[in-house]
Amino acid sequence: MLEELLGLRTSQIEVIGLGVLVAVTCALVGVFLVLRRMAMMGDAISHTVFFGIIAAFLIVRDIDSPWLVVGATAVGVLTVWLVEVLTRTRRVKEDAAIGLVFPFLFSLGVIMVSMFASNAHIDTHVVLLGEPALAPFDRMELFGVDLPHATWVMGAILLINLLCIGLFYKEIKLATFDAGLSVTLGFSAGLIHYGLMTLVSLTAVGAFDAVGAILVIALLVGPPVTAYLLTDRLITMIGLSMVIGAISAVSGYFVARALDSTISGSMALMVGVWFALVFLAAPERGVLAVLRRRERQKWEFAQQVLAVHLLNHPAGELEERHIDHMYRHLRWAPHFAQSVLQRAQRRGLVVPVDEYLELTPRGQQLARQLLTHMGQG
Amino acid sequence: MMSVRPAVIDVTDLTVAYREQPVLWDIDFTVPSGVLLAIVGPNGAGKTTLIKAILGLVKPAAGNVLIAGKSYREQRRLVGYVPQRGSVDWDFPTSVLDVVMMGRYGALGWIKRPGKAERKLAREALEKVGMHDFAGRQISQLSGGQQQRVFLARALVQDAEIYFMDEPFQGVDATTERAIVALLRDLRERGKTVVVVHHDLSTVIDYFNWVTLLNVRRIAHGPVAEAFTPHNLALAYGGHVAFVPQLSQQGAA
Numbered sequence: 001m002l003e004e005l006l007g008l009r010t011s012q013i014e015v016i017g018l019g020v021l022v023a024v025t026c027a028l029v030g031v032f033l034v035l036r037r038m039a040m041m042g043d044a045i046s047h048t049v050f051f052g053i054i055a056a057f058l059i060v061r062d063i064d065s066p067w068l069v070v071g072a073t074a075v076g077v078l079t080v081w082l083v084e085v086l087t088r089t090r091r092v093k094e095d096a097a098i099g100l101v102f103p104f105l106f107s108l109g110v111i112m113v114s115m116f117a118s119n120a121h122i123d124t125h126v127v128l129l130g131e132p133a134l135a136p137f138d139r140m141e142l143f144g145v146d147l148p149h150a151t152w153v154m155g156a157i158l159l160i161n162l163l164c165i166g167l168f169y170k171e172i173k174l175a176t177f178d179a180g181l182s183v184t185l186g187f188s189a190g191l192i193h194y195g196l197m198t199l200v201s202l203t204a205v206g207a208f209d210a211v212g213a214i215l216v217i218a219l220l221v222g223p224p225v226t227a228y229l230l231t232d233r234l235i236t237m238i239g240l241s242m243v244i245g246a247i248s249a250v251s252g253y254f255v256a257r258a259l260d261s262t263i264s265g266s267m268a269l270m271v272g273v274w275f276a277l278v279f280l281a282a283p284e285r286g287v288l289a290v291l292r293r294r295e296r297q298k299w300e301f302a303q304q305v306l307a308v309h310l311l312n313h314p315a316g317e318l319e320e321r322h323i324d325h326m327y328r329h330l331r332w333a334p335h336f337a338q339s340v341l342q343r344a345q346r347r348g349l350v351v352p353v354d355e356y357l358e359l360t361p362r363g364q365q366l367a368r369q370l371l372t373h374m375g376q377g
Numbered sequence: 378m379m380s381v382r383p384a385v386i387d388v389t390d391l392t393v394a395y396r397e398q399p400v401l402w403d404i405d406f407t408v409p410s411g412v413l414l415a416i417v418g419p420n421g422a423g424k425t426t427l428i429k430a431i432l433g434l435v436k437p438a439a440g441n442v443l444i445a446g447k448s449y450r451e452q453r454r455l456v457g458y459v460p461q462r463g464s465v466d467w468d469f470p471t472s473v474l475d476v477v478m479m480g481r482y483g484a485l486g487w488i489k490r491p492g493k494a495e496r497k498l499a500r501e502a503l504e505k506v507g508m509h510d511f512a513g514r515q516i517s518q519l520s521g522g523q524q525q526r527v528f529l530a531r532a533l534v535q536d537a538e539i540y541f542m543d544e545p546f547q548g549v550d551a552t553t554e555r556a557i558v559a560l561l562r563d564l565r566e567r568g569k570t571v572v573v574v575h576h577d578l579s580t581v582i583d584y585f586n587w588v589t590l591l592n593v594r595r596i597a598h599g600p601v602a603e604a605f606t607p608h609n610l611a612l613a614y615g616g617h618v619a620f621v622p623q624l625s626q627q628g629a630a
Contacts, residue, residue, distance in 0.1 A: 185483035
């Protein structure tokens with residue numbers, strides 16, 4: 001039915017579905033990476049797991065063995081550990097440590113492929129950019145349902161992530177916000193940290209296999225950062241992040257089709273596009289909203305200055321209140337002053353009496369309020 | 378009179394070092410139950426390190442810490458902790474009420490989620506620090522003093538016997554300072570023990586009844602009247618102290 005509706009073949013729907021699945025899985029753990037300021041660690045992990053896959057493959061000699069996932073996950077966690085050990089020596093800063101560990105392990109993987117596994121169908125180009133379009137050709141039947149192998153793997157990883165984060169939501173939240181309190185209350189921040197990093201690594205392994213390293217890092221970081229602009233509640237941020245990830249995947253697929261280009265690349269591109277849109281148009285934190293607010297505040301403040309000025313120069317000082325001279329006293333550009341006067345009149349703060357401005361009772365009240373508040377501040 | 382009260386904190390021969398550089402040298406100190414203790418000393422004296430070592434956040438190179446006669450691990454339910462305000466990211470996506478409820482997490486244990494009871498306790502604690510109207514606020518919208526009061530409320534819901542507070546008065550407004558002082562008195566009246574890392578020498582006598590002067594080594598420790606003397610302050614601050622306590626009349630003027 002869906003096929004007829006959208007004019008898509010089953011295999012195409014499977015590719016989109018896989019993209020959405022990967023996006024949602026990455027977005028879930030990505031939220032915690034971003035909140036822990038570990039976005040670049042996500043980048044590192046999504047590449048070094050490649051070394052893990054190769055190393056495990058050379059030991060078990062079976063490209064479909066589950067040991068590959070175990071080995072690669074372990075290497076992801078090893079990456080985190082190595083970076084931390086290097087950082088702790090205080091000889092190397094954390095960002096530099098990531099820059100050392102990540103290419104080291106990744107190139108070790110690349111060299112191992114070219115030396116020992118060039119006949120196995122592991123292509124370093126596909127590894128980086130991924131090719132989700134190939135996923136439907138590698139199938140697996142489980143519980144009488146026939147789906148792409150990668151879909152099963154990713155589905156299982158999503159389930160594991162949901163289960164772990166669901167069960168330990170409170171602990172992960174606490175350790176992410178305040179590791180010190182977490183430890184004093186008896187929740188080992190280290191244990192939670194490495195638990196999370198295991199989930200990130202596992203996610204990276206599965207996603208990497210399905211869509212390539214570049215898309216993994218885009219999906220780990222982009223949707224959470226975008227969601228962060230839209231909400232200030234953790235649970236909402238997780239939900240939005242998953243939705244944004246899914247939207248990026250679907251829209252990316254259609255962009256790829258329209259441009260007849262790479263699916264992974266287009267999905268990663270759309271992550272950036274959606275971020276840019278939200279960055280501009282988010283209701284409170286978006287650039288446009290901030291500009292609009294600043295513009296409003298500018299006029300609001302100018303009217304306050306006017307009201308206070310008039311309050312400070314009451315009836316006797318006519319010259320200070322002359323409408324045509326107002327801009328000179330306040331050192332405003334004439335057209336700006338005119339505009340402020342009009343706005344203040346429209347708001348009922350001031351009234352013109354002959355050629356002079358008078359504060360209305362409302363204007364007086366505002367000016368007095370402002371002056372008392374300043375005294376307190 | 379003080380000596381008959383049981384010690385709730387017993388630190389013996391505590392040395393903490395960062396790469397062979399001692400930050401705390403062989404500290405011995407005993408805190409009787411029910412006192413308000415200020416830990417004062419110059420920058421880099423090891424004040425924060427001392428409470429972190431007591432709470433097991435920093436691993437000592439030597440020495441031992443007992444809380445009510447047992448190790449911290451066994452007694453963590455007795456202890457409430459107020460870290461420095463700057464130690465967390467206030468842009469974290471969460472509400473004031475949520476942060477306060479975190480104080481109950483220890484009592485809840487693993488996996489179990491906070492519920493109605495925790496929310497009620499958190500609201501009560503917020504009321505005590507004058508932050509009741511802020512329960513639903515996003516924490517990034519708070520001023521420094523309000524952040525501090527949220528942290529205090531979070532410690533209050535822990536319903537501990539011994540509180541450790543790291544510079545609660547640092548950079549807060551007058552309202553918050555008054556709120557903290559009232560809270561300290563309230564805790565003392567309820568028989569709690571409070572250990573506060575403190576910076577402002579001029580308020581030590583008003584706010585606390587015990588004091589520890591620290592400068593890597595323990596310089597002095599005891600009731601304010603005995604330990605907080607010009608002589609000890611000169612020892613702790615290397616003679617550069619501009620402040621003279623008004624305890625003993627002959628010492629001033």
